[in-house]
Amino acid sequence: MLQEIIKKLSLKNEAKIILIVIDGLGGIPNAEGKTELETAWTPNLDQLAQKSICGLTYPLSMGITPGSGPAHLALFGYNPFKYEIGRGILEALGTDFPLESNDLAARGNFATINQEGIIVDRRAGRISTEINLEVCKLLQGITIKGVKVFVTAVKEHRFLVVFRGDNLMEKVSESDPQKTGLSALEVRPLDSTAKYTAEVINEFVKIAKERLRDSYPANMVLLRGFANNIKLPSLQEVYKLNPAAIAIYHMYKGLARLVGMKILDSGETLEDQIKTLEKNLAIYDFFYFHFKKTDSFGEDGNFSQKVTMIEKIDSLLPKILNLNPEVLVITGDHSTPAILSGHSWHSVPILIHSKTTRRDGVDKFSESSCIFGGLGKFEAINVMPLALAHALKLSKFGA
Amino acid sequence: MLQEIIKKLSLKNEAKIILIVIDGLGGIPNAEGKTELETAWTPNLDQLAQKSICGLTYPLSMGITPGSGPAHLALFGYNPFKYEIGRGILEALGTDFPLESNDLAARGNFATINQEGIIVDRRAGRISTEINLEVCKLLQGITIKGVKVFVTAVKEHRFLVVFRGDNLMEKVSESDPQKTGLSALEVRPLDSTAKYTAEVINEFVKIAKERLRDSYPANMVLLRGFANNIKLPSLQEVYKLNPAAIAIYHMYKGLARLVGMKILDSGETLEDQIKTLEKNLAIYDFFYFHFKKTDSFGEDGNFSQKVTMIEKIDSLLPKILNLNPEVLVITGDHSTPAILSGHSWHSVPILIHSKTTRRDGVDKFSESSCIFGGLGKFEAINVMPLALAHALKLSKFGA
Numbered sequence: 001m002l003q004e005i006i007k008k009l010s011l012k013n014e015a016k017i018i019l020i021v022i023d024g025l026g027g028i029p030n031a032e033g034k035t036e037l038e039t040a041w042t043p044n045l046d047q048l049a050q051k052s053i054c055g056l057t058y059p060l061s062m063g064i065t066p067g068s069g070p071a072h073l074a075l076f077g078y079n080p081f082k083y084e085i086g087r088g089i090l091e092a093l094g095t096d097f098p099l100e101s102n103d104l105a106a107r108g109n110f111a112t113i114n115q116e117g118i119i120v121d122r123r124a125g126r127i128s129t130e131i132n133l134e135v136c137k138l139l140q141g142i143t144i145k146g147v148k149v150f151v152t153a154v155k156e157h158r159f160l161v162v163f164r165g166d167n168l169m170e171k172v173s174e175s176d177p178q179k180t181g182l183s184a185l186e187v188r189p190l191d192s193t194a195k196y197t198a199e200v201i202n203e204f205v206k207i208a209k210e211r212l213r214d215s216y217p218a219n220m221v222l223l224r225g226f227a228n229n230i231k232l233p234s235l236q237e238v239y240k241l242n243p244a245a246i247a248i249y250h251m252y253k254g255l256a257r258l259v260g261m262k263i264l265d266s267g268e269t270l271e272d273q274i275k276t277l278e279k280n281l282a283i284y285d286f287f288y289f290h291f292k293k294t295d296s297f298g299e300d301g302n303f304s305q306k307v308t309m310i311e312k313i314d315s316l317l318p319k320i321l322n323l324n325p326e327v328l329v330i331t332g333d334h335s336t337p338a339i340l341s342g343h344s345w346h347s348v349p350i351l352i353h354s355k356t357t358r359r360d361g362v363d364k365f366s367e368s369s370c371i372f373g374g375l376g377k378f379e380a381i382n383v384m385p386l387a388l389a390h391a392l393k394l395s396k397f398g399a
Numbered sequence: 400m401l402q403e404i405i406k407k408l409s410l411k412n413e414a415k416i417i418l419i420v421i422d423g424l425g426g427i428p429n430a431e432g433k434t435e436l437e438t439a440w441t442p443n444l445d446q447l448a449q450k451s452i453c454g455l456t457y458p459l460s461m462g463i464t465p466g467s468g469p470a471h472l473a474l475f476g477y478n479p480f481k482y483e484i485g486r487g488i489l490e491a492l493g494t495d496f497p498l499e500s501n502d503l504a505a506r507g508n509f510a511t512i513n514q515e516g517i518i519v520d521r522r523a524g525r526i527s528t529e530i531n532l533e534v535c536k537l538l539q540g541i542t543i544k545g546v547k548v549f550v551t552a553v554k555e556h557r558f559l560v561v562f563r564g565d566n567l568m569e570k571v572s573e574s575d576p577q578k579t580g581l582s583a584l585e586v587r588p589l590d591s592t593a594k595y596t597a598e599v600i601n602e603f604v605k606i607a608k609e610r611l612r613d614s615y616p617a618n619m620v621l622l623r624g625f626a627n628n629i630k631l632p633s634l635q636e637v638y639k640l641n642p643a644a645i646a647i648y649h650m651y652k653g654l655a656r657l658v659g660m661k662i663l664d665s666g667e668t669l670e671d672q673i674k675t676l677e678k679n680l681a682i683y684d685f686f687y688f689h690f691k692k693t694d695s696f697g698e699d700g701n702f703s704q705k706v707t708m709i710e711k712i713d714s715l716l717p718k719i720l721n722l723n724p725e726v727l728v729i730t731g732d733h734s735t736p737a738i739l740s741g742h743s744w745h746s747v748p749i750l751i752h753s754k755t756t757r758r759d760g761v762d763k764f765s766e767s768s769c770i771f772g773g774l775g776k777f778e779a780i781n782v783m784p785l786a787l788a789h790a791l792k793l794s795k796f797g798a
Binding site: 028029033035056060061062063064065066067068069070071080081084085087090337339340342343344345346367368371372376377 | 757773
């Protein structure tokens with residue numbers, strides 16, 4: 001609804017928007033009463049906050065902890081409750097598999113079965129990724145009733161399977177019984193449109209089982225999280241942007257590709273990412289710049305390393321400021337407090353820097369300072385409209 | 400919508416949530432510029448606020464003054480605009496009548512009619528409750544076309560009538576003409592499904608009139624506020640909670656029963672209520688703890704007694720803190736400023752205390768301090784998601 005209005009109002013101009021997403025940025029206080037961001041020495045972020053307007057975002061809605069998929073969709077201005085990204089598709093995004101619009105994807109495990117076909121290990125002894133790659137070779141080139149099947153190794157015992165063909169439907173049951181001592185389950189259609197899909201998948205499982213007969217312990221496949229590829233209106237369509245993504249991790253590149261961004265070759269380090277930004281500044285008008293490691297260390301419960309990562313971003317911020325984008329937004333997709341070792345529902349600091357922002361009294365970029373920010377507390381789905389507005393890329397609604 | 404999402408995310412764990420509702424908590428300033436809460440000496444609440452995250456809730460929506468029904472529904476996480484509790488049902492809740500799912504309830508007045516059947520007093524001279532109880536005895540045991548009719552005295556000239564049977568519909572007109580000098584109105588169906596219901600009600604009025612012939616001044620009944628019982632998903636269903644209510648007044652017990660709470664025997668005083676909480680802490684994981692008297696004195700325009708009631712809650716707060724619930728929420732269902740002698744639309748202070756909250760700089764639990772709270776200003780329907788999140792009872796949305 002909001003996005004449809006924005007689509008009518010959006011217009012093209014030369015202004016540049018840089019959206020820096022510091023993954024899992026928000027935290028909760030440690031024993032000293034400070035979050036990771038409050039503990040970090042961030043002179044550049046703080047100075048920028050003083051010249052910007054600040055606030056706190058709720059990624060989806062108060063109290064709700066988002067996964068990376070919905071958190072990013074909201075940041076990009078998509079209703080995360082309307083557009084759900086299924087598990088299989090997220091796995092595909094994470095492997096950088098080139099999805100096509102009709103694809104049906106699922107998560108797979110290699111498992112071990114005994115001679116009676118009973119599952120004795122759902123993870124095939126957690127085989128190494130190297131062995132996984134070898135086993136996946138046995139499952140190449142399978143076509144069933146015209147449906148092409150692509151099997152791609154992920155990590156340890158996990159793989160991705162993509163079915164490419166017409167009329168494939170995600171409404172099917174899983175083959176993974178989620179425990180040992182049982183046979184793999186027949187995949188069943190969950191509604192009448194998915195009968196054909198279930199047949200294709202069961203045939204694939206049968207062929208896979210035959211081909212894996214001699215590859216103990218990885219002698220069976222278990223499938224779950226079937227999901228059709230999601231169709232999203234692109235950032236070009238909705239915002240009339242020419243957008244690019246500067247991300248290192250596959251999943252974030254995948255999410256960016258889903259909304260039509262050009263994926264730039266961004267190297268392996270934050271320094272590489274900044275060089276990529278410098279090099280491409282003239283070419284695109286919107287940059288999604290993703291920094292992952294704050295989230296990774298948050299997930300690991302590593303408070304001090306998350307602090308260090310925030311300080312790293314801070315130290316390189318002047319290079320980004322030198323590029324003088326018309327609008328610079330710095331925020332996170334969600335909070336990942338090290339104390340919780342995981343994503344959380346807490347609000348996320350945000351600053352918007354542009355010639356057209358007002359000022360507030362915020363003198364530090366932190367959770368507790370941003371309480372007093374001029375933007376207040378708001379849902380992240382409003383970030384894109386705000387960014388576009390400050391870039392003067394939205395026309396007036398009504399006369 | 401929000402509640403359906405929360406339902407998918409909710410999970411069971413051992414954490415305890417206590418929701419203390421100080422009825423009508425919020426106020427507006429008196430001549431000295433202070434609200435009731437700001438006037439009260441509340442060292443315990445203030446100290447707790449310093450260790451909690453604070454904010455202000457809008458019970459339903461900015462500017463809207465709620466009744467007790469919708470205000471509580473919102474606090475319990477139900478969309479108060481979707482689920483409307485009709486007047487008759489609210490009356491039934493207030494009398495502690497054991498409603499069943501198909502019941503149709505209405506408010507009744509005993510009235511006085513003259514020999515021509517013209518209403519000369521809509522309130523039968525405001526008969527005493529004792530006389531009301533006697534008159535109600537005359538109306539017991541009526542059954543019309545298989546529909547059982549229950550008449551229960553309320554207060555003075557007011558009574559509750561409940562029709563129990565199949566296919567009873569609330570879409571009927573009222574019999575009370577709302578002024579004297581007229582006859583009681585025939586009840587008319589307001590849509591085609593309510594024809595049978597109107598017949599049953601008119602037959603009841605006819606029988607009641609006959610039975611009351613000799614009980615002047617209460618010789619007629621006037622009915623209004625017809626309402627079918629409302630069906631709400633329970634807190635067990637939606638949140639996977641095992642919830643209990645500690646309330647003294649019927650209406651609040653009734654509201655709690657509507658959402659599936661176990662109603663605990665809570666005595667007559669705040670001290671009794673706290674003993675009930677202590678005794679039952681191990682058994683339930685969610686407690687709705689309702690304190691009425693702040694609202695009652697607010698409604699009476701009694702500023703100083705409302706202040707005293709707030710101080711009373713404050714003095715007993717340490718007993719509740721001793722129970723160490725994982726999440727303690729203290730708020731009101733709405734504001735009842737003594738200066739307005741009634742409910743109002745003003746926002747309501749809230750604090751959430753838990754190990755997983757951030758801190759803000761709020762050092763006093765008051766309307767003016769909570770302006771600067773870390774939760775900001777938000778609609779009360781978000782209180783339950785927040786409480787559940789802090790109790791780690793909500794899983795992640797999406798991956």
